[in-house]
Amino acid sequence: MMIMKNYSIWEDLNNNLTCKSISQDMDVDVLIVGGGITGISVLINLMNSKLKTILIEKNKCGLATTSKSTAKITYLQEKIYMNIRNLINEDTASFYLDSQRYATNLLKNLIEKNEIDCDLKKVDSYLFTDLDSNKEKLEEEYKFLKNNKVNVEKVTSVSFDKNCKLALKVSDTYVFHPLKYINYWKNKYKDLIYENSKLTKINKVKDYYECLVNGRIIKTKYVVIASHYPYFLLPFLLPIKSHIETSYIGAKKEDKTQNISAINIDKPTKSLRYHHNYLIYLYNSFKSANIKSVKDNFEELNKIDKFQYMWSNNDIITNDYLPFIGRIKDNLFIATGYNTWGMTNGTLAGEIIKDLILEKENKYIKLFDPNREINLSKIIRFPSDLYSNIKAICKSTKNNVNNNLVINKIIKGQKVLVYKDSKGIEHIVLNKCPHMKCGIVFNEKELIWECLCHGSRFDIDGKCINGPSNLDITFK
Numbered sequence: 415m416m417i418m419k420n421y422s423i424w425e426d427l428n429n430n431l432t433c434k435s436i437s438q439d440m441d442v443d444v445l446i447v448g449g450g451i452t453g454i455s456v457l458i459n460l461m462n463s464k465l466k467t468i469l470i471e472k473n474k475c476g477l478a479t480t481s482k483s484t485a486k487i488t489y490l491q492e493k494i495y496m497n498i499r500n501l502i503n504e505d506t507a508s509f510y511l512d513s514q515r516y517a518t519n520l521l522k523n524l525i526e527k528n529e530i531d532c533d534l535k536k537v538d539s540y541l542f543t544d545l546d547s548n549k550e551k552l553e554e555e556y557k558f559l560k561n562n563k564v565n566v567e568k569v570t571s572v573s574f575d576k577n578c579k580l581a582l583k584v585s586d587t588y589v590f591h592p593l594k595y596i597n598y599w600k601n602k603y604k605d606l607i608y609e610n611s612k613l614t615k616i617n618k619v620k621d622y623y624e625c626l627v628n629g630r631i632i633k634t635k636y637v638v639i640a641s642h643y644p645y646f647l648l649p650f651l652l653p654i655k656s657h658i659e660t661s662y663i664g665a666k667k668e669d670k671t672q673n674i675s676a677i678n679i680d681k682p683t684k685s686l687r688y689h690h691n692y693l694i695y696l697y698n699s700f701k702s703a704n705i706k707s708v709k710d711n712f713e714e715l716n717k718i719d720k721f722q723y724m725w726s727n728n729d730i731i732t733n734d735y736l737p738f739i740g741r742i743k744d745n746l747f748i749a750t751g752y753n754t755w756g757m758t759n760g761t762l763a764g765e766i767i768k769d770l771i772l773e774k775e776n777k778y779i780k781l782f783d784p785n786r787e788i789n790l791s792k793i794i795r796f797p798s799d800l801y802s803n804i805k806a807i808c809k810s811t812k813n814n815v816n817n818n819l820v821i822n823k824i825i826k827g828q829k830v831l832v833y834k835d836s837k838g839i840e841h842i843v844l845n846k847c848p849h850m851k852c853g854i855v856f857n858e859k860e861l862i863w864e865c866l867c868h869g870s871r872f873d874i875d876g877k878c879i880n881g882p883s884n885l886d887i888t889f890k
Contacts, residue, residue: 420860422725423665423692424481424593431597432474433604436611436628442466444771445625445632447613448640449475451592451756452749454599455764456638457606458524463772465636469603470611470627476596478880479642482727483756484663484687484694486675487521488587489514490539491755493679495558496551497735506781508562510736513778515564517758520765522588525595532594533689540572540676542581548679549580555679556582574676574686581676589675589687592757613645614884618744636745636771640763643730643750643868643882645849650742650784653850656732656751658869661699662711664721668693695719699729699754712859725860728869728880729754739763739782741770748784820856830889831856831863833874843876848885863887 419426444460446453449471460467469475489511499507525534543552552568559566564584572578600607608627615626616637625632644652661683668691675687685696697715712724732738732751737759739749747770749763762778769776780786820833822845833841833856845854847865854863854872862879863872871880876888 418721419723420725421723422481422663423689423694423723424483424485424591425477426723427591427593427597429474429477429593429597431601431604433471433600433607433609436470436608436630436632439631439633440468441633442468443634444468444636444638445470445623445634446638446640448478448642449596449600449607449609450478450480450640450642451476451596451760452763453638453640454596455761456640456749456767457603457764458599459764459768460771461603463768465771468606468608468632470608470613470632472610472612472881472884473879474609475600475607476593479727479729479756480592480596480760482663482725483592484675484685484696485592485689485757486539486587486589486687487518487757488539488675488755489518489758490541490582490584490587490677491753492541492677492683493551493555494735494753494755496554499558501734504558506736507558509778509781511559511562511564513762513781514755514758517762518587521757521761524761525590528598530595530598532598533589533591535589535673536585537587537589537687538583538585538674539587540569540574540581540583540674542572542575542578542676542678543680544575544577544579544678545680546579551679552580552582559584572676573672574674575678575684587675589689590757591689612884616646616746623745636747638747638749638767640749641881642728643870644748645882645884650738650748652730652738652750653868655738656730657701658867659699659701659729659731659754660711661696661727661729661754662715663694663696663725663727664715664719665689665692665694665723666719666721667691692722693719695721708855708857708864709859726857728871729756730869736786737763737782738784739766740779740784742784745771747771819858825889828889835861835874841874841876842889843872844887844889846887847883848878848887849881849883854887 443465444467446456446469457469495507567583569581572581613627617624622635623637671688677685682698730751738751747767752759829845830842831845847870852865852867861874870883876886878886
């Protein structure tokens with residue numbers, strides 16, 4: 415009997431290397447917070463500087479959002495260029511395309527130059543539709559790519575989707591194994607990386623910061639928040655500039671594999687690629703606030719095929735479809751909001767933030783500036799994102815767990831949620847996310863607790879495995 419694994423295919427990797435934890439006060443030049451593709455990229459880029467740099471990760475490097483990705487290295491990114499063009503202008507869309515083509519080559523060259531064994535593979539990438547009504551949108555995308563000197567072709571049939579009406583194809587894109595990539599750098603810079611090291615507070619003192627990590631003080635001039643979602647609300651107010659989107663992904667063995675990656679422009683979203691003899695298939699993405707049942711969404715994925723692996727992922731979708739990469743204020747930097755395209759943008763963030771810290775020129779700094787000006791066309795999206803966040807908060811306060819496996823209780827005067835597993839063991843957690851006190855829901859497929867508001871995730875016993883929360887919901 416086939417046993418389904420409730421984690422991503424990338425996590426089936428010998429990952430025994432564990433870096434030391436912060437156990438004493440330290441004095442550094444740069445503190446990087448987050449050990450995914452972004453944090454690692456910032457660390458790589460600062461290695462040739464004279465700045466004393468360390469990276470901290472609250473759990474293990476790469477095991478949060480990076481390990482949940484489909485791990486495509488591509489600039490063919492759904493409808494993002496048309497979205498940016500329609501919302502802002504053609505020049506901004508073209509400039510973003512330029513950044514993604516640059517980032518694709520940047521990551522590819524890093525892997526090849528360092529001879530990293532991470533299953534890098536060049537593939538043909540497709541953008542397609544199954545609907546006659548969306549063919550015109552693809553035609554617009556085709557003209558845009560052509561005008562920007564992309565070698566793209568139109569095809570009317572593809573091997574991976576019998577219902578395809580029209581597809582665009584490019585050939586200079588890649589796929590890889592994200593955790594193998596992270597582990598290469600983790601091993602190379604293990605003396606500068608600290609795992610199981612949780613940041614809980616940042617205080618500005620004169621011209622430097624004091625960061626509280628594992629109860630110890632790290633004094634640093636520069637702080638780079640490279641976690642998926644910053645734990646702080648102020649000064650950036652990310653919740654009104656974005657919303658969380660949740661996707662459902664499966665992986666299964668196939669007799670025949672194809673040297674391709676693909677994504678559609680329709681709803682529901684369909685995205686696919688191959689890894690060795692496995693098909694990796696993403697089906698459907700929702701604003702987290704609109705999720706009615708985690709269980710039902712996984713069952714919809716399972717109707718597509720019988721997958722050996724199933725997992726979900728959270729992405730931050732910004733209101734203008736551009737990431738936030740750069741300086742928030744003083745020497746505090748952020749890199750987030752990748753709109754599902756983290757492999758290219760996380761890699762590019764490393765170079766941009768390095769150039770900001772070293773006061774060097776970088777043509778993409780203004781494009782991704784977190785404090786960029788807001789024009790009227792962008793403001794139109796603010797009510798939607800604000801409503802989405804309010805809806806998630808209201809929904810979560812009802813503890814809408816969507817199944818009968820979890821019960822609400824009051825124990826020792828504390829409101830808790832209780833899940834009894836197949837062995838009859840009770841797992842008790844607090845019923846509010848520490849980040850902004852939203853309610854917690856249970857994901858019975860992955861056996862984790864989730865906050866629908868901003869994407870915090872906790873293991874079955876309440877340990878925080880993904881922020882913005884930097885605290886656990888364990889019941890003591």
